[in-house]
Amino acid sequence: MKLSDLKTGEHGVIVKVTGHGGFRKRIVEMGFIKGKKVDVLLNAPLQDPVKYKIMGYEVSLRRTEAEMIEIISESEAKEMSRVSRHEYKTAEIIDSTDIDEQPLTEEQLEEAAIKRSHTINVALVGNPNCGKTSLFNFASGAHERVGNYSGVTVDAKVGHTEYEGYEFNLVDLPGTYSLSAYSPEELYVRKQIIEKTPDVIINVIDASNLERNLYLTTQLIDMHLRMVCALNMFDETQKRGDNVDYNKLSELFGVPMVPTVFKDGSGVNEMFHQIIELYESNEDDKPHFRHIHINHGHEIENGISHIQEYLKKDEALRQRYSTRYLAIKLLENDAEAEKKIRALPTADAILKARDAAAQRVLDETGDDSETAVMDAKYGFIHGALQEAEYETGKKKDTYQMTHYLDNIITNKYLGFPIFILMLFIMFTATFIIGQYPMDAIEATVSWLGDLIANNIPDGPVKAMLVDGIIGGVGAVIVFLPQILILYFFISFMEDSGYMARAAFIMDKIMHKMGLHGKSFIPLIMGFGCNVPAVMATRTIESKRSRLITMLIIPMMSCSARLPIYVMITGTFFALKYRSLIMLSLYVIGILMAVVISRIFSSFIVKGEDTPFVMELPPYRFPTWKAIGRHTWEKGKQYLKKMGGIILVASIIVWALGYFPHDEHLSKQQQQEQSYIGKIGKTIEPVFRPMGFDWKLDVGLIAGVGAKEIVASTLGVLYSNDESVAENPDSGSKYATLHRQMTSDIARVHNIKYEDAQPVATLTAYCFLLFVLLYFPCIATIAAIKGETGSWKWALFAAGYTTVLAWTVSTVVYQIGMVLI
Numbered sequence: 001m002k003l004s005d006l007k008t009g010e011h012g013v014i015v016k017v018t019g020h021g022g023f024r025k026r027i028v029e030m031g032f033i034k035g036k037k038v039d040v041l042l043n044a045p046l047q048d049p050v051k052y053k054i055m056g057y058e059v060s061l062r063r064t065e066a067e068m069i070e071i072i073s074e075s076e077a078k079e080m081s082r083v084s085r086h087e088y089k090t091a092e093i094i095d096s097t098d099i100d101e102q103p104l105t106e107e108q109l110e111e112a113a114i115k116r117s118h119t120i121n122v123a124l125v126g127n128p129n130c131g132k133t134s135l136f137n138f139a140s141g142a143h144e145r146v147g148n149y150s151g152v153t154v155d156a157k158v159g160h161t162e163y164e165g166y167e168f169n170l171v172d173l174p175g176t177y178s179l180s181a182y183s184p185e186e187l188y189v190r191k192q193i194i195e196k197t198p199d200v201i202i203n204v205i206d207a208s209n210l211e212r213n214l215y216l217t218t219q220l221i222d223m224h225l226r227m228v229c230a231l232n233m234f235d236e237t238q239k240r241g242d243n244v245d246y247n248k249l250s251e252l253f254g255v256p257m258v259p260t261v262f263k264d265g266s267g268v269n270e271m272f273h274q275i276i277e278l279y280e281s282n283e284d285d286k287p288h289f290r291h292i293h294i295n296h297g298h299e300i301e302n303g304i305s306h307i308q309e310y311l312k313k314d315e316a317l318r319q320r321y322s323t324r325y326l327a328i329k330l331l332e333n334d335a336e337a338e339k340k341i342r343a344l345p346t347a348d349a350i351l352k353a354r355d356a357a358a359q360r361v362l363d364e365t366g367d368d369s370e371t372a373v374m375d376a377k378y379g380f381i382h383g384a385l386q387e388a389e390y391e392t393g394k395k396k397d398t399y400q401m402t403h404y405l406d407n408i409i410t411n412k413y414l415g416f417p418i419f420i421l422m423l424f425i426m427f428t429a430t431f432i433i434g435q436y437p438m439d440a441i442e443a444t445v446s447w448l449g450d451l452i453a454n455n456i457p458d459g460p461v462k463a464m465l466v467d468g469i470i471g472g473v474g475a476v477i478v479f480l481p482q483i484l485i486l487y488f489f490i491s492f493m494e495d496s497g498y499m500a501r502a503a504f505i506m507d508k509i510m511h512k513m514g515l516h517g518k519s520f521i522p523l524i525m526g527f528g529c530n531v532p533a534v535m536a537t538r539t540i541e542s543k544r545s546r547l548i549t550m551l552i553i554p555m556m557s558c559s560a561r562l563p564i565y566v567m568i569t570g571t572f573f574a575l576k577y578r579s580l581i582m583l584s585l586y587v588i589g590i591l592m593a594v595v596i597s598r599i600f601s602s603f604i605v606k607g608e609d610t611p612f613v614m615e616l617p618p619y620r621f622p623t624w625k626a627i628g629r630h631t632w633e634k635g636k637q638y639l640k641k642m643g644g645i646i647l648v649a650s651i652i653v654w655a656l657g658y659f660p661h662d663e664h665l666s667k668q669q670q671q672e673q674s675y676i677g678k679i680g681k682t683i684e685p686v687f688r689p690m691g692f693d694w695k696l697d698v699g700l701i702a703g704v705g706a707k708e709i710v711a712s713t714l715g716v717l718y719s720n721d722e723s724v725a726e727n728p729d730s731g732s733k734y735a736t737l738h739r740q741m742t743s744d745i746a747r748v749h750n751i752k753y754e755d756a757q758p759v760a761t762l763t764a765y766c767f768l769l770f771v772l773l774y775f776p777c778i779a780t781i782a783a784i785k786g787e788t789g790s791w792k793w794a795l796f797a798a799g800y801t802t803v804l805a806w807t808v809s810t811v812v813y814q815i816g817m818v819l820i
Contacts, residue, residue, distance in 0.1 A: 001073055003038065004050075004066035011039040012071035013106075013113035018197050019068045020322045021224035021291055025283055031055045032069055034117055035110050064316055077112035118166045120279050121196075125189060125220065126204030127213050128175030129617040131232040133157075134262040135204060136172040137626075139272075163272040166279075171198065174538070177212075179219045180334065184538035184546075184787075187336060193223065194320060200226045200275050207231040207259065208240065210390065211381055217253065218294055218377045224322040226289075227255045228274050234259035234267070241393020247288075249388040254290040293324065296376035299364045303331055303357025310350045317344070330354045331361075331369040402497075402618040409498070415505045422498070426489040427586070428579060431566070434482035441481070445474035460658065468654030471715050473647055477639075479563040479711075484635050486559055490528050491630045495622030499524065504616060513594050514601025519549040523593065526556030527586075530776055533558075534783040547793065548600045550784050554776040554801050555593035557586055560707035564771050567711050571738045572764040581765070585772050592773060592804070649709045653702055657717060676717075690770065690809040691763040691817075693744050700770060707777055762816040766809040774805030 006012055014036050017024045031054050032038070039053040049060040124132040140159025159170045173192055174185040193201070203220055205213040210231075220227055231246060250257040256274040260267035284290045295301065307327035311317055317326070329337035331354060341347050358369040365372050409418055449470045456462040493499045499521060503510075507517030518540045526533035533553050540546040557565070565585060569578045656676035665673065672681075679701070680694025687697045695717045703710035718740045738760075745763060746756035775798050785794035 001071055001076060002067050003052075003061075003069040003071050004063045006040045006071070006073065008040050008042055010073065011037060012073045013037050013077075013109045015070040015072055015113050015117045016199065017069050018199070019319060020197065020325075021226070021283060022322055023068065023319050027065070027069065028282070030059060031057070035113055037106055037109065038071065062315065064319055068319060072109070072113045072116050074109065076116075077109050119169065120166055120275060121169045121171070121199045122202055122275065123171045123173055123193060123198035123200075124202045124204060125173050125193070125216070126175060126202075126232075127177055127206060127216060130175065130204045130206040130213065131230075131260075131262045132175060132202075132204045133172055135202070135230065135232075135260075135268070136170055138262050138265055138268060139168070140170055161272075163269065164276055166272075166276055168272065168275070171196075176216070178216055179223075180332065188538070190336070193225070197225070200228060200279055202271070202275070203227050203229045203255075204232050205229055205257075207234045207237045207244075208242070210244070210385060211378070214253075214381045214384075215374075215377055217255075218380065221253065221255070221292060221294060222322065222325040222328055224291055224325065226278050226283075228271060228278060229253070229255050229257040230260045230262075230267070230271050231257055232260050232262055235261045235263075237393070239395065241395030242391065243393065244385070244390040245388045249384060249390075250288045252292075252384040252387060254288070254292040256288045294377060294380045296328075296373055297365070299361045300331065300357070300369065300372055300376065303354070303361065303369070304328060306353050306357060307331070307350060310346055310353060313346065314344055327354075328373060331358060332373055333358075333368075333370055405619055406501070406616070409501050410505060419502055419505060422489075422493070423586075424583075426486065427582060429489070430482050430485045430562075431579060431582065434485050437481035438478050442474075442478045445470060445478065449474065460661070463658055464651065464654055467658075468651045469647065471650070471654075473650055474715070479566060480635060480639070482562055482566065483559045484631050486562070487528055487635075488627060488631045490525070491627045492622060493524075495620070495626060495630075497617050497619045500616050513597040515545050515548060515597055519545055522549055522553060523556055526553045526558060528559055530554055530556065530558045530780040531783045534780060534787055537787060544601070544605050547788065548597050548605050550787060551600060551605075551793065551797050551800075552593040552597050554780060554797060555589045555596065555773065557589050557772060558707065560777065561771055563708055563711040564703075565768060567714065567737070568764050568768050571741070572761045581768075585768055588769065589772050592808075596800075596804070649702060649713075653698075653709075653713045653717075690766045690806070690813040691745070691759070692767065692770075693748055695741075695744065696763075696767055700774065703771070704775055704778065707771070710771060758820050759817070762813060762820065766813045766816075769812060770805045770809040772805070773801055773808055775802045 001012065003012070003014075014032055014034055016034060017027050017032060019027075036054055041051040041053055041058060043050050044060075047063075049062045050066060051058055051060045052066075053059075124136060126132045136157065136159055139161040141161075157172045159172070161168045161170065171192070173189045176186045176189050178186060179190050180186055201220060203217050205217065217227075217229060229250075237244075246257045246259060256278065258267050258271045258274055260271055262268065278289055281289060296304070304324060304327045307330055308323045311321075311323040311326055317323070326337055326340075330341065330350070338351070341350050344350065361367070361369045361372050367375065408414055449466050452470065453462065453466050456465065493502070502524065503517050503520040506520040510517050510519050513519075519537075522533045522537045522540075530553050533556065534550050537546045537549045537553075540549060565582055569581050573581050653676065656679070657674045658670075659675060660673070662670060662673070676698050677694060680698040683697050683701070684692075684694045687700075692700075695714070698717065699710045699713040702713040714737065718737050741764070742753060742756050742760040745760045746753050749756060749759060751759075781794045781798050784797050785791055788794065
C-alpha cells in the first residue's frame with residue numbers, strides 16, 4: 001500500500017521509500033524512515049498536497065511524492081496477524097472477531113512493517129553472456145532460458161528466493177551493453193528500471209572482461225540506484241592468473257563488488273548478504289556504499305550542472321529521475337530523453353542549455369558531447385582499474401580452445417559445409433530417431449480410441465471422444481518426440497556459442513539480402529517457433545532490418561508445421577525420399593525469405609543499415625541439465641497447446657463435420673452435407689487451381705489459429721471415411737489418409753485410382769508448399785503487431801504470405817500437371 005492511499009484520519013507504518021537515491025535520501029532526511037508511524041491529518045482543498053504527522057512534527061507532501069512511500073495500514077497488519085496465527089497456531093481455536101475489533105498497538109504495527117520490509121525487489125542487469133540468467137536460475141530455480149548470444153532474454157522474467165529471513169523478488173532483464181536509446185532492449189531495461197525502480201540492482205559483470213562491462217556500471221551509477229556488482233565467472237580469471245583488488249575497486253565505484261561463480265553458486269550467498277546490508281543501511285555510511293559523480297571533464301560537468309538547474313525545477317521529474325543522469329543523457333543526444341523533456345513547459349530553455357553546453361564541448365575538445373561522455377567514462381574505468389592493480393594473467397589462455405574451434409568452424413572453406421552439416425544432422429535426427437517414440441505414442445492413441453469405441457454406446461458423445469478429441473489431438477501429440485529433438489539441437493547450438501558463429505558466417509549473405517548479420521539469429525529461432533523469433537528481433541539495432549526480419553520470419557518452418565510435414569510426407573513419399581522432401585521445404589522457405597527480403601529492402605522498407613557489431617562469446621559446453629530443462633519446457637508448452645487451442649479446435653472441427661447429423665447417410669455423404677463440408681465447398685473454387693479439394697481447404701483455414709490444427713483437422717476429416725475399411729495396405733500407418741486423398745482426387749479428376757496417384761503426390765507437395773508459406777498463426781501476427789506497434793505491418797504479413805503461398809502452389813501444380 002502507498003502512503004497516498006491513506007485517507008484523512010488513517011495511519012500506517014512506513015515499510016520503505018522507493019525511487020532513485022537523490023529523492024529517497026531527501027525523503028528519509030525529512031523523517032520518513034522505515035518502522036515509523038505516520039498519520040494523515042488533512043488534505044488541501046484541491047486534495048493536494050497532504051499534511052502528515054510523523055515523529056512528532058507535521059509535514060506536507062504532494063501525492064506524487066507520497067506514492068513513492070510504501071506503508072502498511074492497520075487493516076493489512078491485522079490480515080498479516082491473522083495469517084500468521086493460522087500458520088503457527090493451527091492447534092488453537094482463533095476468534096477472528098477479536099482480532100478485527102481490537103486495535104493494534106504501535107509495536108504490533110511496527111513489527112508488521114518490519115516483516116513486510118523484508119521483501120526486497122531486485123533487478124538483474126548486465127551485458128549479454130555475463131551470467132544473469134544463470135544466477136536467476138540458480139537462485140530461484142526458475143526454468144529460464146540461457147543462450148550464449150545477445151537477446152535470448154527478450155522480456156523480464158520474475159523469480160523468488162529467500163536468504164537470512166529476507167524474501168527476494170528477482171527480475172531478469174534483457175542483456176544490454178549500455179543504457180543508450182539504441183536498441184529496443186536497451187530502452188526496455190531503462191524503462192523497467194525507471195518505472196519499476198527496484199530496491200537493489202545486481203549488476204552482473206563478466207570478470208574476464210572488466211573494462212567493457214564496467215561501462216554499463218558507470219551508467220547505472222549515474223542513475224543513482226542502490227547496486228551490488230557480481231564479478232561473475234571469477235574462476236576463469238583465476239585460471240588465467242588475473243590480478244585485481246576488488247575491494248579497492250568497490251571503494252572507487254562506491255558499490256560492493258562480490259566475486260561469484262554462478263555455475264556452482266560460489267559467492268552467491270555473500271552477494272545476497274551484501275544486498276541485505278545495502279538495503280538496510282544508509283547511503284554514504286560505508287566506503288562501499290556511496291554515491292559518486294564520475295568526472296567527465298570541466299566543460300561537460302559545467303554543462304551537466306547548468307542543465308540540472310532547469311531539471312530540478314520540475315518536481316515530478318525529480319521524483320522519477322536522477323537529474324544528473326537525465327542531463328548526461330541529453331548531452332548524449334538521447335532521443336528518449338529528449339522526448340521526455342519536450343513534454344515539459346521549460347523544454348525550449350533546457351534544450352537550448354544542452355545545445356550551448358554541447359557546442360562548448362565541441363569547441364574545447366574537438367569531439368561531440370556524446371563521444372566526449374563515453375571517452376570520459378572509459379577514462380574513469382581505466383584509471384580505476386589501474387588503481388586497483390588490475391592485470392590480465394598469462395597463466396592459461398582461457399580462449400585457446402575457442403580460438404582453435406573458430407579457426408575450423410568459421411574457416412573460409414569449412415564454415416558453410418559445417419553449418420549445413422549441423423542442419424542436416426539436426427533434421428535427420430529429428431525424423432529418424434523421433435520415429436521410434438512416435439510409433440509408440442501413436443499405438444497408445446490408437447489403443448485408447450479403440451478402448452473408448454468398444455465401451456461407449458453409439459452417439460454424439462462417443463463420436464466426439466473418438467473422432468474429435470482422440471482423433472484430432474492424437475494426430476498432433478504423436479509429433480511431440482520430433483519437436484523435443486528439434487529444440488534439443490537448437491538449444492545446444494545457442495548455449496554452446498555456435499549460434500553466434502552462424503550469424504558471423506552468414507552476415508555477408510544477410511547483408512546481400514538487405515538484412516543485418518544479427519537477423520540470422522531470429523530467423524534460425526523461427527525454425528522452433530515464429531513467436532519468440534519475432535520477439536528476438538529486438539536485438540537488431542537497425543529499425544529497417546528489424547522490420548524486414550519480422551516480415552520474413554514466417555518463411556521459416558516453425559515446429560508447429562512439423563506435424564503436417566511428417567503426416568503428408570509419410571503418406572505420399574517413400575521412406576528414402578522423405579528427408580529430401582522435408583529438406584526441400586526448408587530450403588524453399590529460406591530461398592523465398594532471401595527473395596522477399598531483397599524485394600522489401602529495395603522497394604518497401606528503405607533506410608540506412610547499422611554496422612554489424614556482435615559479441616562472439618567463448619565456447620562453453622552447456623550442461624545436460626540446462627539443455628534437458630529447456631527442451632522439456634518447450635515440450636510442456638506444446639502439451640499445453642494440446643489441452644488448449646488444439647483441443648478446442650479439434651472439437652469445433654468435429655462438431656462442424658458431425659452436425660447436422662443424419663444416421664441414414666454414409667459417412668462420406670454425412671461429411672459433405674455437414675457445416676464444414678459446406679464451408680469447404682464454398683471456398684473450393686479459390687483453391688482449385690492448385691488441385692485442393694474441400695477437405696484440404698478446411699484444413700488450411702483451421703490452421704489460421706495454430707498450424708498444428710491443420711494436422712488434427714485432417715485427422716478428424718479423414719478418420720471418419722468408411723471407404724478406407726477395405727484398405728489393402730492397412731499395415732501402413734498413413735494408408736488411410738493416402739487412400740482417401742487419392743480416391744478424392746481420382747473422383748474430382750474423373751480418372752482411375754492408379755492414374756490419380758502421381759496427381760495426388762503432386763497435390764500433396766503443393767499442399768506442403770502452401771502450409772510452408774501461407775498466413776502465420778494468430779500468435780505470430782499478434783507478436784508482429786506488438787513489436788512494430790502497428791496493425792498495418794501485422795496485417796501486411798498475413799496478406800502477403802497468403803498471396804505468396806497461393807501463387808507458388810498454383811505455379812508448381814500447373815507445371816507439374818503438364819509434366820505428368
